[in-house]
Amino acid sequence: MPKVGIIYNDCKPAACRISIELKEKLEAQNSEVRTATGMGGILGHSKPESPVCHTPVDGLVPPGFDRDLDFGVVLGGDGTVLSAFRQVAPIELPLLTVNTGHMGFLTETYISQLYPAVEMVMRGKCQIEERTTIAVRVIRDETTIWEALCLNEMVLHREPLTSMCHFEVAVGRHAPVDIAADGIIISTPTGSTAYALSAGGPVITPDVRVMQLVPICPHSLASRALIFSDTETVQVFPATRERMMMVVDGNAGCYVLPDDRVVLQKSPYNARFIRLRAPEFFRVLREKLGWGLPHIAKPTSVELP
Incomplete structure (x- = not known):
């Protein structure tokens, strides 16, 4: 039985709605699903009257999340992705990151492509890219x-x-x-x-x-x-x-x-991104930041009269 974790941004209605729908769909396919919000990875800021705000790294793993999970799905923007990786790093869980925000530089796919993407992961048609923390x-x-x-x-x-x-x-x-x-x-x-x-x-x-x-x-x-x-x-x-x-x-x-x-x-813990195709960093730079795109219109050759 596949075991899947879902981490979502509970401040975004779309992420909340999709998390419920995805959970129901996976459970209907006999998958075991655990859910958590990305808030657990946001450690908060210490205050002048309370400068110590110490949460051990290993203490951020959400309840029910363990090494038996096959993969996780993150629903949110880049902030949720950063938070989610902090939560699951100790259990080395690979995450499929789904953009519900704006830039989505760290995300792999979009809500409109969520279910085909999850199906690809379930069938093992994906790669794992590890990033240093x-x-x-x-x-x-x-x-x-x-x-x-x-x-x-x-x-x-x-x-x-x-x-x-x-x-x-x-x-x-x-x-x-x-x-x-x-x-x-x-x-x-x-x-x-x-x-x-x-x-x-x-x-x-x-x-x-x-x-x-x-x-x-x-x-x-x-x-x-x-x-x-x-x-x-x-x-x-x-x-x-x-x-x-x-x-x-x-x-x-x-x-x-x-x-x-x-x-x-x-850190001994790496962030593990699920990639649906071979990672191509320059493509992401072009799509998200416009790197390497031509900025001057090049005239086509024309015949003079």
Whole structure:
């Protein structure tokens, strides 16, 4: 008996409706179905009066979801996809991502193609693409006070108002460097097309095993994006007197105090995307971001009179 998990965005009526319909359809075909909302992977933001908001990574797996599931279906936009992968990473569940949002850069198919897509997966006509994730921890007095899995990026910046501050960043065994900027981004190749791209970082194909550091509005012409091996451990020390705000994947965050440090390492858990055809990253760049499309009309050859 096939076992399928469904994770959906319960803030979107279309995702809620489709999740019910899909569950009923699969159960009518003698499949066992477990459902959960994507809210479980949104860790929330710590508050000034309660800066510690620690949920262990392994504690986010939804009730009823385990390694016996064959695959999962995500119904939502990119935010739901990021949340869902954080929820199921410890059980290594491959996910078919279905776009009910706008951009849908991380999604594989659309609602209109949902049932044929699920049928293809049920018949094994698909591939699994693995993407690197980063384990992010905030250390205070040598104790982990916050942790999260990151599929896109970690952003550290000053709050409540954006202004320049200093960061000491140590990559692996290399000497720490000082960066003066509004903030810094450390991203995976998957996240290279998100906030890091908007901040001037390069696009990195998902198969390259690296991380990148991108300063946000740096106060130096010498501060540029840096790409390095994802086997390196990164430590970030906020060299400023004010507390900072750290945001992971745009939907989880923690306050970082002057004496804290942020530690980033490649996670043992990979995000596992179900692909209905061979992954073709440049096609996604063209369709979603317009990369490589001709921007000048080329006249056709005509015969002069």
